[in-house]
Structure formats: C-alpha cells, structure tokens
Amino acid sequence: MSDRNDAALIPALSAIELTEIDAEIAHVPYRSAVAIDALKIVQAHRGWVSDESLRAIARHLDMSADELDGVATFYNLIYRRPVGDRVILLCNSISCWIKGCEGLREQITGQLGVGLGETTADNRYTLLPVTCLGACDKAPVMMVGDELHENVEALSLQAIFGDSGGDK
Amino acid sequence: MSLDLPLTRNVRPDRAPTGFDAYEANGGYRGLRAAIGMSPADCLQIVKDSNLRGRGGAGFPTGMKWSFVPMDNPGGGHKYLICNADEMEPGTFKDRLLLECDPHQLIEGMICAAYTIQADVAYIFIRAEYHKAARLLREAIAVCYDKGYLGRDILGSGYTLDMQVHSSAGRYICGEETALISSLEGKRANPRAKPPFPQVSGLWGRPTIVNNVETLCNIHHIIERGADWFQALGLTEDAGTKLYGVSGRVKNPGCWELPMGTPIREIIEKHAGGMADGYQLRGFLPGGGSTDFLTPDHLDLAMDYGTIGKAGSRMGTGTMIILDDKTCPVGFVKNLMEFFARESCGFCTPCRDGLPWSAQVLDDIESGRGQAEDMDTLARQVEFIGAIGNTHCALAPGAMEPLQSALKYFREDFERHISGSACPWCDGGAH
C-alpha cells in the first residue's frame, strides 16, 4: 500500500494521529487488529469520526471502509456524527431507573433543550443514554465528559451545567 | 482484626487509590514473590485446592478453567491472560471499587495468574467509561515495569510478562468472554462458537484465559496464604470472601466484602441498613440484571453459588437489586428487557428479534394495552429464548431470567395491568 501515507490523507488523519495509531500497530499481529483503537484515537482528537477520517483509517489499516464502518457503528461510544464539546451519558439501567432517571432525563431535556441523541445549539452538550455505569449505589448517575456525577438531583443540574440552559 | 477481608484491606473510606508504596508496605507483592518461588504446576494446584470460583457471574472453578491451557508450548507462541473489567451488568458495581481503590492488587493477582498458566502477555480489557481506573492502572503498570515486577525476567525469575490496558468502546456484549476476544482483535464483538474453547484457541488463535477482576484479585492472596486459609474464609461450602452489593430503595446502598455465604438478610438489613423509610421489600435480583428474582421468603438463605442456585436463581455478580413495593414489577422487568434488546449483538435471530418482541409485549402491558393472551406469549418467549442452546450465547437466556421469575412471583401484578388497562403504579413505573 504505497499510498498509506499519501499527503492527500493528511487532512483526514493527522501526523499525530498516525503516530499514535502506528504505536498501537506495533503491539498486534496484523494492522486491522487496531481498528477500535484507531477510531478512538481519531475521536479523541476530533470528537467524532467523519467519513473522510474513516476512509483514511481504513486505508491505513488495509481494510475496506465498509468493514471498518461495520466495526465503528457496532460500538456505541464511537461517534459517527458530530457531538458537542462534552457528551452527557445518562444511565438508564435498572437501579437508576428505580431512583428516577426518567424524571432526571426530562429535567435535563427541559434545561438544555435537547432530547436523547441531540446536541445543544451552542454545541456544548450531546445527551446520550448509557448502560449501567457501575455506580448503582449512587443512583441516579450520569457522566459529563469524563466526570461521573452521583446521586444526581434536579437541584444539582444547575451546578453541573452552569449557564448552559434554556432553549438554545 | 475480627474479619479477614483480603480484597478490600487497602480500600480507604474516601476511596482514594492506594499507591505502590502503601501497597507494598501493607504486604503487597509478597504473593508475587511466593508464586515465582514455586513451579507453575504448584501454583495451579493451590488455586485448584482453594475452590475459588469465577466472580464474573458464572461461578466456574478457576483452577479447573486454567488446567485446560496447554503447558507444553512447542511453537513458543504467545499465551494470553485477559482481565475482564468490562463491568456492565445492570446493577453491578463491584469491580469498579477494586479497580479504583487498589490497582496494584489486580496487577499482582494478574502476574501470579499469568505465571501459573505461563502467559507472556496480559491485557486488562476495561470499559470505556472507567477513565479513572484505566489511568490508575496504566500508572501502576508503569511503576511495576520500573520495579522489575513486569517485563523481562521478573525479579530474576526468568519469567517474562508484558501487561497492557485496553480501553473498550462500549456495548455490554463485550463482557462475554469470546465477544471480548473478538473486540480485542479489533472486530465487532460477536461471541464465538465453543469449542474451540479460548483456553486452547482464543486471542489471535492462541491459548487465552479470561477472568473477572474480582477473581484475579484473589490469586496472590491464595498463593501466599494457601488453599486452606482461603477455604476457611467462606461460611458455607463456597470458599473465600465476596464483594456483595445492594442497590435500590435501601437506607444505605453500597458494596461490602464479606465472607462467602453471608446470609442475604444480613447483607440487606445490616450492611444496607434495611429498606428506606416508607418502602417494603417485595423481591430482589441476587446478582445483577440477568438473575432470577428471589423474594422475602429467601432472606435467610446463604449468598453462595450452590444455595442461590437451589433456590432457582443465580448468585451472578453478587450485587443485589431491590424491588420495593412502590416500584412496578412490570416496569422493572421492562427496563431490563429493553436493555437486553438494545444490547443484543444481532448475531442470532431469537435474541435479535425475540428480545425486542418481549420488550414490546411488556411495554404494551405496562402502558395499559395488554391483552390476556400476552401472558401466554411471554411464557412462550421465556421457554424458547430462555433455553440454553437456542441462542448463540448466554445474553438472551440471561435476559429471560428476571422475566420468568417475575411471571412466577408477580403474576397478579401483570394481570392487574391487563384487566385494569393501566399500570397500578401509574404512568411508567418508578417515581
């Protein structure tokens, strides 16, 4: 694959991203084995994985773009559409449901003006449901970016989201 | 010291992580030294004799599982040990505690396990959302390389082991051990047919052992202190301690290390403080979202694999989910079924199409659109989808466990929804 590092790919896959992906490739028996790591690397830099990046990663890993997209779309934490600056992962599994996560979702929707799967107009937040976050004794819980919030109440939302409120 | 609780001895009340120095000062890495002073076969014998059973949910005897790994390795290729830190079973929050509070304990357990099966590469497969744990583990692994506890010729023993953290990208099915292996290979996380078993042909076709976090955290303690010590920790026929948890409407939800076989009543009433004011206990899932309901009649049973199995459920992950009298049992089961339907990997039809169907029927009943024949439909789904062998992996049968037992214990509640064309707990269940 002589075009692997083709300059035309650079916009879709930066030099830093390539370096990080190649570091992963060093640990595995064949290139496509790092598919998920590569997707996560690009997502860490750009927030999501665009079609252009996906195609560039696929070429770099000797895979077809369709095959890589089959992997990408399997995993709920690989974002194939743009997301806000911070993703809200709201647990809707059983212990959080018992403790009122549905009401919490309505509160968040009211405050940020977005439903599940949507991004605020100011692009600060995307709201997504997530599987049990392993903090069920502190239900209801959610993550905002990398941070876990426990025992979340309607009253604590203002503090968590600050002034990002209202119909944006 | 009244109780010997090896797994949580470094867990501080504020849950701050125990670093390398504190870990070693408290006896850490003595088990590693003990292990490399013995032959792998001797280590295996101790683990077998200890009667340790896997803490990931199925309770498979760990020593027996390891004994299927080929020990003559003529081609000299890799052998792998994988720690399953995917913890996503609804209602389960025990591995997080071990990962965040005492990362070196897991690493020491893994080195001892890897030495026993003579693996040369170890992975920690951790769910994507456990950022803090992944960071702590990476830091702890780096320290171990510096100290000579990982890498080439560990402590001059001639044994070499590399260890790496792999942060996942989501999906509950990744916790199923063959799906986990698919995912680690960079593929969609579809489970694989067994045989061949991973012990013989797992990651990249090489011998592979997958063990739960809590299982692995026990290994160096067992090797250092012996099988008899470990057996004596348990109150009943199952050995060791167990991280038990309670969530739902109790006064003090939490997770505690207790002797294996502690009575359920003691866990719920003493450690979890009993039901929250104004709530009555109606039932509970003993070990996560894919275990059968038990009821207040079962409170005096011992929480161990055999006893809970005989009562018609499974100890699973040992983390209980409480159903109280102000929460609708139909809504409860519907929430779980929607979870399992969403998390189906889509590989086989009974699961991919059957679970959404069950979820739909439950939604109809919960929303007041249920018909009398829906009860038969659910019973048939339980019978067909719940039968081991009708689906490619255990996700779908697991999904049927709360439903089948809810139909047994809370049948009138389902029927009241149908006859009254509404949920008696009102619009959608929990408040």
Ligand SMILES: Cc1cc2nc3c(=O)[nH]c(=O)nc-3n(C[C@H](O)[C@H](O)[C@H](O)COP(=O)(O)O)c2cc1C
């Ligand atoms: C759908 C499904 C999800 C699972 N998720 C996990 C998990 O998150 N963590 C885990 O340790 N085991 C999980 N298991 C069990 C694993 O397949 C495997 O039995 C376990 O990791 C073996 O470790 P142990 O012998 O130490 O228990 C899951 C099983 C199924 C069927």
Ligand code: SF4
């Ligand atoms: S039972 Fe479900 S999760 Fe398991 S292989 Fe079949 S479709 Fe996938």
Ligand code: FES
């Ligand atoms: S159910 Fe929400 S954290 Fe477990």
